[in-house]
Amino acid sequence: xxxxxxxxxxxxxxxxxxxxxxxxxxxxxxxxxxxxxxxxxxxxxxxxxxxxxxxxxxxxxxxxxxxxxxxxxxxxxxxxxxxxxxxxxxxxxxxxxxxxxxxxxxxxxxxxxxxxxxxxxxxxxxxxxxxxxxxxxxxxxxxxxxxxxxxxxxxxxxxxxxxxxxxxxxxxxxxxxxxxxxxxxxxxxxxxxxxxxxxxxxxxxxxxxxxxxxxxxxxxxx
Numbered sequence: 040x041x042x043x044x045x046x047x048x049x050x051x052x053x054x055x056x057x058x059x060x061x062x063x064x065x066x067x068x069x070x071x072x073x074x075x076x077x078x079x080x081x082x083x084x085x086x087x088x089x090x091x092x093x094x095x096x097x098x099x100x101x102x103x104x105x106x107x108x109x110x111x112x113x114x115x116x117x118x119x120x121x122x123x124x125x126x127x128x129x130x131x132x133x134x135x136x137x138x139x140x141x142x143x144x145x146x147x148x149x150x151x152x153x154x155x156x157x158x159x160x161x162x163x164x165x166x167x168x169x170x171x172x173x174x175x176x177x178x179x180x181x182x183x184x185x186x187x188x189x190x191x192x193x194x195x196x197x198x199x200x201x202x203x204x205x206x207x208x209x210x211x212x213x214x215x216x217x218x219x220x221x222x223x224x225x226x227x228x229x230x231x232x233x234x235x236x237x238x239x240x241x242x243x244x245x246x247x248x249x250x251x252x253x254x255x256x257x258x259x260x261x
Contacts, residue, residue: 053186055098059241060179062093066234067172070132073113081109081226090233099244101237105229116224129221130214134166134206137213141166144206151202155181168214171207172234175199175241200245208242211235 068077069086080086087107094101120130127136134148135141148165152158152174159165182195215231 050186051098053183054096056179056183056186058093058096058098060176060183062090062097062237063172063176063179065090065093066230066237067169067176069230070168070172070234072117078109078113081107081113084108094233094237097237097240099240101233101240103233105232106225107229109224109226113224113226116227120218120221120223120227130217130223132168132214133164134168134171134210137210137217148206151198155198168234171202175202175207178202196245196248200242203238203242203245207238211238 068074069090071077073081077086080089087103090107091103094103119128121128121132131137133141135144138144145165148171149158152165155178157174157177159170163170178195178199182192182199184190185192185195211231212235215228215235218228218231
């Protein structure tokens with residue numbers, strides 16, 4: 040999966056899909072191991088400004104509240120919280136660590152990805168939060184591109200709705216609650232809160248839209 044850009048969008052639907060895609064990408068970058076570029080953006084306040092600007096462009100209200108500046112060494116905090124620990128990290132960023140039945144979850148995620156010609160990168164796990172957020176970024180981008188070209192969008196709308204309902208919206212609340220029980224920087228507590236609110240708001244937005252049934256979507260087990 041790669042970062043993608045859209046230009047020349049005009050309609051409200053196109054702009055809404057592009058705004059949603061952009062915010063999913065921003066969250067994907069923020070939940071990855073902190074790069075020098077991300078740390079610089081956080082320290083300068085640019086990250087918080089851009090996240091709030093992305094949220095303001097959404098087709099629904101998403102208040103971005105909380106502390107989005109660094110209050111310590113985020114690299115060490117990321118490793119301590121999300122990557123290492125006795126048995127598993129205190130707050131793993133894998134869906135299967137919060138819901139159980141991880142193999143079944145990963146199989147379903149791979150079917151989602153493969154249906155749209157995607158697959159996780161070498162060494163990546165399909166149930167990592169970054170993989171799921173990036174997939175939503177991709178689907179919203181494809182929706183915006185189809186709208187701009189006058190093509191069909193039903194498959195992309197239904198896939199986003201289904202993916203949120205079956206995955207992100209089912210485990211982000213638990214991730215937020217677990218993060219509150221450990222000594223986590225305010226930055227990550229705020230980030231998880233924003234991600235959970237965004238996923239829930241986006242699902243509600245997508246459910247309000249009308250899409251034709253798409254028989255080509257892969258049937259997924261309950």
